[in-house]
Amino acid sequence: MRGRSAVMGETTVRYKRLPSREPMDRPDQEVGLPVSAFSQMDVDMDQEPPNPSWKLSLPHVCVAIIAAFLFGYHLAVVNAPLEYIAFDLGFSGNPLAEGLLVSMCLVGAFFGCSISGWIADGLGRRRAFQASAVPMILGALFSAMSTNSHAMFLGRLIVGFGMGIAGPVTSLYITEISPAHVRGTYGSLIQIATCLGILGALFIGIPANSIPGWWRACFWISSIPAALLALGMELCAESPQWLVKQSKWAEAEYEYERLWGGANVKFAMAEISRLDKGDEIEHITFMDLLSKRYWKVVSTGAGLFALQQLSGINSVFYFSSTIFKSAGIHPDLANVCVGVANLTASIIATFLMDKLGRKSLLLLSFFGMGVAMAAQTAGASLSGSSFARVVLSVGGTLLFVFMFAIGAGPVPGLLLPEIFNSRIRAKAMAFCMCVHWVVNCFVGLMFLELLKQLGAQVLYTFFGFMCMAAVVFISRNVMETKGKSLEEIEIALLSGQ
Template structure:
């Protein structure tokens, strides 16, 4: 088990990059030296964020093909390599065009990693702790945000362009570590079976089980035979067509659940806070270095809640109940936040007595923003990565996870482009959009989302009702496929 945890934690450096790159821009966009060089036009601010997210969309799309062709491990290396280029362009930018190019390239890298890391962790995880291991993705995203927020807070006091170049350039270190270190981790055993490297797959399964005793070896062999039987049946009917994702009623449901959970994750509004937190705090009368300080504290709360959740809750209560809790919570927090800003508008900066009349309301508004990250970390944050990567059969898992992640980034791009403009033009009414979206989320989750906790990846057929695939597995179980597995791997 500890080896599984180490693998998941190390591969999740890719998620750390995701969190850091996404989080650092919130601080950089408010720095005096950055503003002096690039200005504060809302359209450029939105473009700096949305081009990154657009790059993530295309990166996630590319990753689906790369994962099938080269495997999960090599695709993570590809993402790390592209991240090095993107970070270099951002840190060395001398004009808006170069900065945007760096954001696009950096986005390609994060798109690749955001899709592949949870997929890899899903395929090396035992069912009993799969929620925890895949939930480490969100944990490392959160830690990345913490580091980004505090690096940004400290860097604002540098009286040169290094104030924004340094935090953008620091992405090079984790990218280089991931590029080199992932080489020493095992391939996904399920991908090895897909490409016919059966002996390597069996060795990896034994290694993941830490199989040193006869009982452990027997358990490892039993899991391997189950993988072998199901995956070989799937490979025999693989077509690699995107239409496979809606070829049957069961596949339509799988796809809608995976795409849905990733899309609904954006409807929570969490990334609006992550990207534009200082602008939200400004609407509450908190400006300057105080806004960055509050953003730094905000970033530290989520990972603490997330760690508690993935260790003690996720694999016990499942996936559906936390999502219901999260959607209902966001309806409440955004309703209260909208009411506070609507009834207590900020005053001009030069107004007597400060920028916000009601200090108690200001604190309540900040508390609602903080509650949002806590509730997100107890629901959509970790669950979205777990559910989207575990619902698909092996034959379409990389393609399906890629499509689901693309949906995440598509809505992320849309919200990141319009949010700064919306907060400036319609102000508190913008928060009502998220009240409505989360009400819709709540209904969809209650009516259509299944529970998948405790199931092996090969047992998801029963959850989604894949009658055809169950018949194929039964035929193989009674025929030469499983018998071959027994003869070859149980001498």
Template sequence: MQNSLKKSSNIPTQKDDFPGEKKSLNVAFVTLVSIIVAIGGLMFGYDTAVISGAIGFLDDRFNLSPSMSGWVVSSILVGAVIGTALGGVLSDRFGRKKTLILSGILFGIGTIGTAIPNSVSVLVIARILGGIGVGMSVFLSPLYIAEIAPAHLRGRLGSMSQLAISIGQSSVFLTNYYIAQNGSYDWNVAVGWRWMFAIGAIPAIAYVILMLFVTDTPRWLASKGRKEEALAVLNKVNLDKNVSQRELKEIEASLASGSGGTIGDMFKGTNKKPLFIGVIIAFLTQWAGINAIMYYAPEIFKQSGASLGSAFLNTVFMGIVIVLFTLLGLWLMDKAGRRKLFLIGSLGMALALFMIGLTFNLDINNGVWLLVYMLFYLAVFMTTVGPGMWVLLSEIFPTRIRGQAMALSTISLWIGDYLISHSFPVLLMEFGGDITFWFFAVGSIVMFFFTYKFIPETRNKTLEEIEQMFNFKQ
């Protein structure tokens, strides 16, 4: 395949074909921009963690049934689907930067709205609005980074979105614990959950302000015929202007080889295979149960017999593990590769989920073992599949359809997330923890076989090389 690629394209296929390119890179600029853009993931991380702390109090405050409790948790995902669909179209038309700024504004409005309602209907509406912002930012942040980062750093920098998600989750677990511990249970039911939500306005405001100082990506600018602006950005990325000129020519050649960027183009020709991979792998990450654990962690611990204080303290340990192992995944992404991490991660997650189910089955879930196996699951996910999925989705699609194709893949993720998070309280009540977590283990096994069969290795390849690779792998 490599020989065919070299014969059929003048795009270099090995990182060593670019002598001195790493030395010409403006690492400080690329890293700073990637960090700012990745903060968008912090908003998603904030929401997944804050609802896990608030939902128990909301259940009592509004007398929610298991089904309605699942709806309050999962309602934000309805907004996320809308936001992702809009984000794909808006980002391709108006640019990645403007759409990301809009996502921060919407999330800020939504998170403030969730702190003030006195009815479930208003709470749900506010969560849907915030979900629109989350839906835009959670896939556009890694997409932006993929379009500006060099090939040899794209995995590491792209993983920053997952790191931001993890930091958001970890900090909110700590905040939830502090709020819950510093007031009576009745106070938390009446007021405490409002503070948990309201704090989310802080990262939203910071994100909007910082994004004002960020440029758009060179690949989007080139796709709109704004060649001089694209070259100006590439000159900020590279210290050597010759490297920038060569990269711009490669981007233009890649754009010229396709036929526009309409929704229909996603389902044509060589675009079908990466779209199939993106849609399925995004859904499988949710079937593997990650957000059921993130949304309902305190409730899972309380069902196992833990006190309220212990349940919230356990989530603090979860937050520490999430950040530490996301950092490890950040380091491994460009060293081990995406495919290998997916294969190892899916098997490790299946083992952890099986053991979590076993603790419920053998009724040994009221001690330390449930926490140990949940921490093991999170460690594996955050090192492998968590950052790997966003990096993979951000790099397998051609530039001309990347925004819309990644949006469709992310909608698949939201659908899976909604189905799992909405049904989880009912599954836990009707079938118990053992069957529920063994069901998630099956999802991890399916992910392993799907990865083995369909996902190629994309490490150390430029976005244009990856497009060529799919052109030949039909």
């Protein structure tokens, strides 16, 4: 028997006990333990069990971050061969069409993101990954075989839809399967995988300069990691948090044993049962996220993503080639410099995430970005190509990218699934990511016009102000989650700590 049954005077959780290598279709062995016994386990034990081995959960995380790699790859895949795609498909010299080639992916991502929470809650995290892989494969193949601009735009839209589903689910899944002591490190791997995807796309696109039609191969190649993601998820564990929401306690225990080891199963189940008191599954709607009960934490998440984009990160990425070119540095070298700064800081963040903590890294990151924007503002105010202007502009750009990647880039995607309770986690992540995409598109559409109307100095001043506003916002609204289990975080938020 699975699920939960109410007994007079006591709620009993009934689940079947399965060894880690035992098939799931064996006859039931039911074990009924009172919720009170589960909840008391951490009190009865002299000390908590040792930290689970990271080696058990790492393979599952490595499969999941393939989605982040694809995210970075598809964002950058059209950068190198853009002019060749435009020439072959007949829209060369049309800036609107070239802009659509990039932005259609973002439009698709918004729509995919808007339903990702419902897919993740309805099908489970593993099936959501597989669902996201299908449009990424089909869209890539569609783009590779396109013979006109309309087919290419459709292919990019389909790919973006898959990216939008995968984005929130990746953060969600890694947060839910990771032991508390390495959850920050694992969360940073998402940013590293995204950076590697961007660099991989730029590297694979190099032959487009000498091999006619090579851009088609760039899209063909992307279907391989998408297929690996779909197949790999067949071997990965399902999120125990999701299984408990479905009242599948036996499977949740089995997956915890796969992910954390047998010594930690009872403690993990006790942690979950501290919050799950046998209530019926609550169906969350979009309007529920805006209710008084959830609004504070949801608005904190949405605010973090909005401030992340309003800091000016995309404008720095888009405008970095021009800045480096004015300093006499080739645009290709500029892309490499920015990519190396991004990747280096992302690697450093993996070591700091579980040492300094999420809140500390966010504060350090946004403050450093504000300083970098001040340097760029000072550089923009100088005339000519003086040494000081070059140092301030180029140095400010690299410092901004570095400070972004060390905190403001990777932390929100990790922090939000931690602070959202299990009832709203998937849908709240989808909502906040939609805010991310809306603000992203708004900044992208308005940047060049604002740059023309206001000038770089005023625009950089605004971005610097938003970075400092983020420091104040984080100081007042974000709690530290380092080293805490998801259940401990939820209890702390419920108690108003």
